[in-house]
Amino acid sequence: MHFTRRHLLCGCAATALTGCVGAGGGKPIAAGYAPALDSVEGGLWEIFNKAEADLKFSPLRMTDEELNRYVTDIACRLAGSHCPDMRGYLVRTPFFNASMAPNGMMQVWSGLLLRCQNEAQLAAVLGHEIGHYLKRHSLQRFEQMRDNATIAAFLGIAVAAAGGGALANLPGLVALANIFAFSREQEREADGVGLELMVNAGYSPIEASEIWRGLIQERDAGLTADERADRKDKSDVFFASHPAPEDRAQTLALQAAAYPGGKRIVGEERYLAQARAFRDMMMQDELRLHQHDRTLVIVDRMKAANPGDADPFYYEGEVYRSRNEGLDDGLAMRAYSRAIEADDDHGLAWRGIGILHRRAGREADAATAFQRYLELVPDASDRLMIQSYVGA
Amino acid sequence: MKIRNGMATLLLVFVLSACATYSKVDTGQRVPVGEGITVTAVGGWASISHQLISNTGADAIWTVDGPSINHLTFYSAIRSGEPMLVVPNSDVELPVWRTGMTEPDVMEFVEGSLAKANKLPFIETENLRPHTFLGQPGFAFEFNLVNQKQLEIRGLVIGTQAGGVLRMMTYTAPKLHFFAKDEASARAIAATAQLTGS
Numbered sequence: 312m313h314f315t316r317r318h319l320l321c322g323c324a325a326t327a328l329t330g331c332v333g334a335g336g337g338k339p340i341a342a343g344y345a346p347a348l349d350s351v352e353g354g355l356w357e358i359f360n361k362a363e364a365d366l367k368f369s370p371l372r373m374t375d376e377e378l379n380r381y382v383t384d385i386a387c388r389l390a391g392s393h394c395p396d397m398r399g400y401l402v403r404t405p406f407f408n409a410s411m412a413p414n415g416m417m418q419v420w421s422g423l424l425l426r427c428q429n430e431a432q433l434a435a436v437l438g439h440e441i442g443h444y445l446k447r448h449s450l451q452r453f454e455q456m457r458d459n460a461t462i463a464a465f466l467g468i469a470v471a472a473a474g475g476g477a478l479a480n481l482p483g484l485v486a487l488a489n490i491f492a493f494s495r496e497q498e499r500e501a502d503g504v505g506l507e508l509m510v511n512a513g514y515s516p517i518e519a520s521e522i523w524r525g526l527i528q529e530r531d532a533g534l535t536a537d538e539r540a541d542r543k544d545k546s547d548v549f550f551a552s553h554p555a556p557e558d559r560a561q562t563l564a565l566q567a568a569a570y571p572g573g574k575r576i577v578g579e580e581r582y583l584a585q586a587r588a589f590r591d592m593m594m595q596d597e598l599r600l601h602q603h604d605r606t607l608v609i610v611d612r613m614k615a616a617n618p619g620d621a622d623p624f625y626y627e628g629e630v631y632r633s634r635n636e637g638l639d640d641g642l643a644m645r646a647y648s649r650a651i652e653a654d655d656d657h658g659l660a661w662r663g664i665g666i667l668h669r670r671a672g673r674e675a676d677a678a679t680a681f682q683r684y685l686e687l688v689p690d691a692s693d694r695l696m697i698q699s700y701v702g703a
Numbered sequence: 704m705k706i707r708n709g710m711a712t713l714l715l716v717f718v719l720s721a722c723a724t725y726s727k728v729d730t731g732q733r734v735p736v737g738e739g740i741t742v743t744a745v746g747g748w749a750s751i752s753h754q755l756i757s758n759t760g761a762d763a764i765w766t767v768d769g770p771s772i773n774h775l776t777f778y779s780a781i782r783s784g785e786p787m788l789v790v791p792n793s794d795v796e797l798p799v800w801r802t803g804m805t806e807p808d809v810m811e812f813v814e815g816s817l818a819k820a821n822k823l824p825f826i827e828t829e830n831l832r833p834h835t836f837l838g839q840p841g842f843a844f845e846f847n848l849v850n851q852k853q854l855e856i857r858g859l860v861i862g863t864q865a866g867g868v869l870r871m872m873t874y875t876a877p878k879l880h881f882f883a884k885d886e887a888s889a890r891a892i893a894a895t896a897q898l899t900g901s
Binding site (some may be wrong): 369370371402403404405596599600601602632633635662666669670692693695696697699 | 796797798801803804805806807808810811814815818819824825826828829830831832833842844849853855
């Protein structure tokens with residue numbers, strides 16, 4: 312496995328494209344396996360090989376060598392002898408998703424990296440995707456198709472996908488996911504395989520359940536009880552194509568409890584150390600989505616995991632300043648102030664304070680905060696505008 | 704209050720490209736582009752029919768090579784509590800503009816509107832600066848985005864907030880070749896913008 316330049320797709324569902332009637336879907340795939348080029352399965356793999364070639368040039372690729380090596384090492388510890396058959400790609404997209412294509416192309420989106428709290432949680436997701444690959448679930452799914460219209464729709468999407476780059480089209484990915492959503496049994500089986508791979512690699516299996524609990528928290532953030540009961544998350548790429556996370560979290564917790572205890576890897580410190588260099592980029596991408604309640608869940612987790620760190624308070628301030636309702640300006644000011652308490656040189660927190668003062672017409676206070684911001688971030692992208700505020 | 708029941712511009716232009724009707728806007732011709740704003744055309748722009756853009760949130764959309772390639776979009780009067788864009792048949796809540804926002808707030812409002820309405824994998828804004836628009840103190844900034852087809856797009860936003868109204872013009876085109884091709888023309892058109900009666 313290597314996380315290098317290749318292609319982008321929601322392969323979790325798209326693994327069905329390996330489908331070949333009577334070709335052995337559901338049977339474990341052998342290490343080093345590749346279908347014959349003149350087989351249906353081989354033709355379908357070729358579609359994804361071309362798509363993967365396009366991914367090499369995606370502007371969304373995260374190509375940092377150290378981060379790619381880190382994720383690759385985790386995936387290889389899980390995949391064992393199948394490691395050389397898979398290729399991983401880190402993709403800058405602020406939504407929770409990871410996927411595996413039938414030809415061994417795995418994607419991990421930055422929105423997932425942001426939400427994992429430790430290495431074991433990332434290993435859980437990677438292990439699940441590897442589980443689909445090892446069990447050839449997509450092929451099995453294709454063999455189960457008896458509906459010509461569904462097959463025709465699938466082929467249409469596959470042909471469109473072969474047109475170049477279309478696999479990166481998110482609505483297309485959701486459509487594909489809906490057509491080829493794995494059965495509950497397959498998802499559970501992949502979870503089970505993933506859990507086993509985690510344990511074999513020394514990871515704490517309970518973390519597989521925890522990541523789903525985190526997603527549930529986010530999904531339900533800011534909703535009333537009635538809204539939670541009536542929630543519809545079709546707009547979410549991940550929830551649109553996967554079983555309810557409550558079921559998954561509960562089942563995974565039960566399965567994890569069946570493994571013997573003992574010292575196992577959680578890897579919180581080393582995960583956070585690796586992710587730290589990209590945390591601000593990922594959080595800025597998250598903040599741009601203006602999904603304030605969900606983002607606050609992420610911020611709260613970050614605050615708990617990083618006591619004394621100024622950044623989570625700054626992000627909290629950004630969320631409230633962006634939401635800009637009711638008491639939000641006060642909440643934002645309090646959060647920025649706590650960021651400053653933790654780090655008086657936090658330039659972006661000073662910027663936030665300046666904006667809040669200016670909104671409220673406190674020009675002198677705004678000027679003081681903005682001047683501090685410009686001192687600390689001399690190459691600020693909004694320097695000219697801020698300078699106009701302070702009369703510099 | 705103006706009704707803004709439409710589709711996000713970036714989404715819509717791809718649909719429009721197949722069926723839009725266009726009217727050439729002659730260079731030197733002063734034309735209205737929404738509520739109380741006129742501009743003088745510079746370059747080979749065509750205006751997309753009002754019927755076709757009535758659900759975009761924009762008041763006028765012009766293009767040179769087709770709306771899926773490049774477009775000038777005019778927002779003549781966004782009022783407090785209103786979004787810049789609206790996605791129809793969706794429960795997606797878009798950011799709204801509010802009186803009293805600072806220019807950095809407005810930049811983030813535009814950024815968030817585009818990101819959320821279009822489910823963009825990536826967008827970043829840059830170079831926020833003072834800029835006179837409609838004869839009033841205003842702002843300008845650029846943005847870079849990657850759309851769902853992984854195409855890199857660049858945009859220029861010029862606007863002003865005054866009298867409880869946000870007025871803006873955006874110029875958007877693929878980063879490679881197309882943005883630079885008509886950028887000067889777009890800036891020149893922005894420089895001609897006037898409030899009716901001013």
